[in-house]
Amino acid sequence: MAKTPSKKETAKAARPRPVRPRPVRWAVKWAVRAVGVAIVLVALWIGAYAVLPVPSTLYIQSEVRRLGGVDYEWVPVDDIAPVMLRSVVAAEDANFCNHWGFDVAAIREAIDDGGRRGASTISQQTVKNAFLWHGRSWPRKGLEALMTPAIEAAWSKRRILEVYLNIAEFGEGIFGVEAAARNYFRVGPEDLTADQAALLAAILPSPKTRNAAHPGRFTRNRAIQIRSGAQTIAADGRAACFED
Numbered sequence: 001m002a003k004t005p006s007k008k009e010t011a012k013a014a015r016p017r018p019v020r021p022r023p024v025r026w027a028v029k030w031a032v033r034a035v036g037v038a039i040v041l042v043a044l045w046i047g048a049y050a051v052l053p054v055p056s057t058l059y060i061q062s063e064v065r066r067l068g069g070v071d072y073e074w075v076p077v078d079d080i081a082p083v084m085l086r087s088v089v090a091a092e093d094a095n096f097c098n099h100w101g102f103d104v105a106a107i108r109e110a111i112d113d114g115g116r117r118g119a120s121t122i123s124q125q126t127v128k129n130a131f132l133w134h135g136r137s138w139p140r141k142g143l144e145a146l147m148t149p150a151i152e153a154a155w156s157k158r159r160i161l162e163v164y165l166n167i168a169e170f171g172e173g174i175f176g177v178e179a180a181a182r183n184y185f186r187v188g189p190e191d192l193t194a195d196q197a198a199l200l201a202a203i204l205p206s207p208k209t210r211n212a213a214h215p216g217r218f219t220r221n222r223a224i225q226i227r228s229g230a231q232t233i234a235a236d237g238r239a240a241c242f243e244d
Contacts, residue, residue: 042131042147049130049163050155057167058133060175067172071179077162080177080189083230084197085161086239090229091201091222093122097157097241101148124148126164157241169207170200184213198223198230 053074063070077085089096095103101123120128127147132140151160170180177200181189185196192200196212202222203210210219233239 043150045131046147046150046154050159054130054163054167057129057131059129059169060167063169063173063175070173070175071183072167072175073178074166074176075178075189077158077165080162080165081192081197082243083194084165084177084189084192084200085158085242086230086234087194087197087201087226088161088165088204089122089239089242090233091198091226092125092204094229094233094238096122096161097238099123101152121148122164123152123160125168126160127151129167130163161242168204170203171207171211174207180212184211194227194230195223198227201226 056072060070060072093103095105099121101121103121106121124144127144128134128140131147132143155163165177167176169175170177171183174180174183177189177192180200181187181192181196184200185192187196199212199215199219202215202219203212210216212219215223
């Protein structure tokens with residue numbers, strides 16, 4: 001005959017077993033939560049910059065610390081000469097209106113050329129300048145690749161150019177087209193001529209070694225090409241996405 005368990009044994013059997021900690025599952029759960037929070041914060045950041053002036057950037061702040069100060073003042077896109085927008089597109093990203101953040105054809109050409117030429121679009125450069133840090137690293141490139149489609153979806157092409165032209169470096173301690181126009185030509189950005197706009201666009205790839213007011217032969221020749229390119233994209237419709 002089976003032995004009947006005592007009350008003590010029954011109570012012990014009914015008592016729930018202690019849950020053993022599972023550190024891997026705990027870590028994964030909190031990692032997922034952290035990623036979710038980060039995505040929400042970045043989305044809010046991108047949304048804010050869709051309508052608000054960019055107060056500063058990581059690179060601008062690093063230059064402030066290095067130089068003791070910089071010349072930077074935000075200016076609305078409507079106060080920038082339209083030829084300046086066309087010039088920077090002609091210089092940096094002629095297919096700006098035709099892609100969603102990445103110029104696949106330019107990437108293929110860069111690969112075929114052995115990586116000696118750049119393939120970053122204005123949208124990618126805007127993400128790097130506004131949200132990330134300078135320098136070559138896979139983490140930065142990965143974040144840039146994730147955030148570029150986001151700003152293409154959330155911002156207009158005109159807004160992307162507005163942000164880009166306001167935070168781009170145009171010289172030692174000179175950030176944005178407003179500071180560049182005053183420092184190099186003693187005019188406001190709304191009064192830039194086609195020649196001046198082309199010269200400013202020509203110095204963007206190397207702002208610390210080129211000078212728009214006193215250009216060398218290479219910069220002058222590059223500016224001539226950019227002015228012609230700006231006229232071309234205005235004529236063939238590749239400026240339509242950011243023109244009024």
